Amino acid sequence: MLSFKIVYFFQAGIGILANVFLLGFHIITFHQVHRPRPIDITTCKLAFVHLVMLFATMNILSTDMMNSLNFPNELKCKLVLYIIRVTRELSISTTCLLSIVQVITISPSSFYLSRFKHKLTNYIIIAFFCLWSLNLSSNSYMIIYTVVHSNRSNLLNVNKYCSLSSMNSIIMVLFLTLSLFQKAFFIGMMLLCSMYMVVFLCSHQRKSEYLHSMSISPRISPAKRATHTVLLLMSIFVIMYCVDITISSVSTALWKYDPVILGIQSLVENVYATVSPLVFISSDKRIIGLLQNVIDMLKSQQIDA
Known part of the structure; x- marks a missing residue:
C-alpha cells in the first residue's frame, strides 16, 4: 500500500500543480482583457x-490529513466524501x-445555436449556477448516509475510513435513477456535440485541401485547434469513465473494503x-509562448552568468 500511495500522491501532485498553473494563468x-x-x-x-x-x-487517503481536520470523525467523512462526489459530478x-x-x-451564422454567441458569457454564468445547484442537491444523500467505517455488515465500505449505511430501497432507487439520468444526459450531450465537431473538422479539412490545391498555405485556425482539444478531452473522459464504472461495479459486488x-x-x-x-x-x-519566453529568459541569464 505504501507504493500505491507514492504513485497516487505523485499523480495528484502533478494534477494539482497543472490545475493551479492553468487556473492562475486564466x-x-x-x-x-x-x-x-x-x-x-x-x-x-x-x-x-x-x-x-x-x-x-x-x-x-491520508491518515495525517484526516486527523488534521478538527472535526468529529463522522463529520470528516461526510464532508470529504460529499465534496468528492459533488466535484466528480461537476x-x-x-x-x-x-x-x-x-x-x-x-x-456558422446560419446555425440555430449561433444566436447565443453574443450573450454566451452571461449564459455560461447562469449554467454554472444551475450545475452547482443541481449537483449540491442531488448528492445531499452522501451527508445523511455517510458514517465512520465499522464492522457492521450492512455498510458499503467506500474507503479505509468511511462507509455508506444502508438506505430505504425507494430512496435508493430514486437517487440511483436521478444519478443515472443525470450522467446519461451529460454523456449524451457530449456525444451529440462530438458528432457536430467531427462534421465541422471534416468540412474544415476539405476547405484546407482546396486551399492547398490553389497553392494557398492553409493555417490552423484557433477554432479548429480548440475543437481538437475539446474532442481529445471528451475522448479521455469517456474512456476513463467506462473504466471507472467497471471497477465500481466490481467493488459494489464485493460489498467490502x-x-x-x-x-x-x-x-x-x-x-x-x-x-x-x-x-x-x-x-x-x-501558454506555450509564455513558457518559451521564460525558458529563453533563463537561458540568457545563464549565458550572462
Whole structure:
C-alpha cells in the first residue's frame, strides 16, 4: 500500500500543480482583457473543480490529513466524501458544458445555436449556477448516509475510513435513477456535440485541401485547434469513465473494503483531473509562448552568468 500511495500522491501532485498553473494563468488573463473568451471561463471553472477534487481525494487517503481536520470523525467523512462526489459530478457536467460552448463558438451564422454567441458569457454564468445547484442537491444523500467505517455488515465500505449505511430501497432507487439520468444526459450531450465537431473538422479539412490545391498555405485556425482539444478531452473522459464504472461495479459486488480495487479506482478517477489541464496547457499558444519566453529568459541569464 505504501507504493500505491507514492504513485497516487505523485499523480495528484502533478494534477494539482497543472490545475493551479492553468487556473492562475486564466485569472491573470481575465484581469488583462475586457471580454474573456467563453471557453476560457469554462476551462477556468473546470480547473477549479479538479483542484478541489484532487485535494479532497488526497485528504481521504491520508491518515495525517484526516486527523488534521478538527472535526468529529463522522463529520470528516461526510464532508470529504460529499465534496468528492459533488466535484466528480461537476467534472462531467462542466466537460459537457465545455463541449456545448465550443459547438456554439464554431457554429456558422446560419446555425440555430449561433444566436447565443453574443450573450454566451452571461449564459455560461447562469449554467454554472444551475450545475452547482443541481449537483449540491442531488448528492445531499452522501451527508445523511455517510458514517465512520465499522464492522457492521450492512455498510458499503467506500474507503479505509468511511462507509455508506444502508438506505430505504425507494430512496435508493430514486437517487440511483436521478444519478443515472443525470450522467446519461451529460454523456449524451457530449456525444451529440462530438458528432457536430467531427462534421465541422471534416468540412474544415476539405476547405484546407482546396486551399492547398490553389497553392494557398492553409493555417490552423484557433477554432479548429480548440475543437481538437475539446474532442481529445471528451475522448479521455469517456474512456476513463467506462473504466471507472467497471471497477465500481466490481467493488459494489464485493460489498467490502478491498484496498487494491479501491486504490486502482481512485487512480482511474483522477486521471482526467490530472491530464485535462496538461492538454489545455499544451494546446494553448498563449501558454506555450509564455513558457518559451521564460525558458529563453533563463537561458540568457545563464549565458550572462
